[in-house]
Every structure is written in structure tokens, then in C-alpha cells.
Amino acid sequence: MKRKHMILALVFLLCAxxxxxxxxxxxxxxxxxxxxxxxxxxxxxxxxxxxxxxGIAALxxxxxxxxxxxxxxxxxxxxxxxxxxxxxxxPAGAEIPPLPSEPAVPxxxxxxxxxxxxDGNWExxxxxGDETLIVRDQTVIDGSYRVDAIKPPTMTLVxxxxxxxxxxxxxxxx
Numbered sequence: 716m717k718r719k720h721m722i723l724a725l726v727f728l729l730c731a732x733x734x735x736x737x738x739x740x741x742x743x744x745x746x747x748x749x750x751x752x753x754x755x756x757x758x759x760x761x762x763x764x765x766x767x768x769x770g771i772a773a774l775x776x777x778x779x780x781x782x783x784x785x786x787x788x789x790x791x792x793x794x795x796x797x798x799x800x801x802x803x804x805x806p807a808g809a810e811i812p813p814l815p816s817e818p819a820v821p822x823x824x825x826x827x828x829x830x831x832x833x834d835g836n837w838e839x840x841x842x843x844g845d846e847t848l849i850v851r852d853q854t855v856i857d858g859s860y861r862v863d864a865i866k867p868p869t870m871t872l873v874x875x876x877x878x879x880x881x882x883x884x885x886x887x888x889x
Contacts, residue, residue, distance in 0.1 A: 820879055823872065830867065830885055837865040839885055 828840040828847070839862075841848045854862045855875075863871040863880070867888040872881050 818877060820874065820877065820881075823881055823883055825883065827883060827885055830865075832867075832888065837867070839865055839870055 824843050825841040828842055830837055830839045839850050850862045852862060852865055859875055861873045861875055863873050868886055869882045870885045874881060
């Protein structure tokens with residue numbers, strides 16, 4: 716490890732010597748731009764006749780660029796729709812009645828008690844009020860619910876009047 720330290724110290728001293736005694740440019744030297752020869756360069760006769768001057772344009776006021784921010788609201792990344800507005804079937808000024816609300820979906824009236832599986836077929840024990848039900852795949856309960864699938868950890872039921880699928884958590888297959 717001593718040899719490695721000696722080499723690093725030598726490299727450090729070499730860099731310090733180059734920094735201290737190396738060639739440096741004087742700080743007071745003025746450097747001017749040199750015109751380049753190219754397709755866009757003007758010929759000397761044109762340059763003398765036109766007397767081109769280069770300047771910096773004045774900054775414009777913020778209110779001129781984006782408008783007064785006190786009265787208008789500008790979104791930085793707003794969106795605009797290029798689609799034409801949809802035609803209305805109702806005449807202008809006519810009152811449009813509200814759409815009928817969707818029928819209310821009842822929550823599941825069942826409480827999960829347990830399950831039993833034999834040969835890949837599951838029985839699930841449910842209660843509704845004081846009534847205890849034992850259901851299997853494709854069982855219809857009072858003409859309002861049908862058990863579609865029993866695949867632990869969930870049981871899939873269909874509310875028949877609305878053909879709405881609902882799931883019930885029945886726990887893992889253990």
C-alpha cells in the first residue's frame with residue numbers, strides 16, 4: 716500500500732507543478748470575433764455599402780406577450796378540442812328533461828358463514844336474516860340471485876333483474 720501512496724503523491728506533485736508553472740494566457744488580452752468564410756458571409760463591398768450592425772432587441776413586456784393575467788385565466792398546458800360541437804336535436808332554448816336514473820342496485824343480502832370443498836366442488840353456507848342457505852355453482856336463490864362461480868377467495872353472484880355481476884369474499888381455499 717505504501718507504493719500506491721507514493722505513486723499518487725508523485726502524480727499530485729506533477730499536477731501541482733503543471734498548474735503553477737504551466738503556460739497560461741494573460742488575463743488582459745482582448746479577443747475579437749473573426750468573420751468566417753461561408754455561404755452566408757457578405758462580400759467586403761456589400762459589407763462596406765450596407766454597414767451591417769448587430770444589436771440586441773429590446774425585451775417586450777410580459778403583458779404584451781401573454782396578456783393581463785388579472786382578468787383572464789391561462790392554462791400553461793391547456794387542451795383544446797378541434798372537433799366541431801355536437802348537433803342538438805332539441806331546438807335552441809328548449810328545456811331538456813333529465814335522464815331517468817339507473818335503478819338502485821341492492822347490496823348483497825347474504826352473510827358468509829363458511830364453505831366446504833370436495834372433489835373440486837364447493838358448497839358455500841350463507842345466511843339471510845334467520846334463513847341459512849347452502850349454495851353450489853349455478854344455484855338460483857329466490858329467482859333474484861344466481862351463483863355463477865365459486866372460486867375461492869371469491870364467489871360470483873348475478874343479480875338477475877338487472878343482470879348485474881357481484882362478488883363476495885369467501886376466503887382462501889385452505
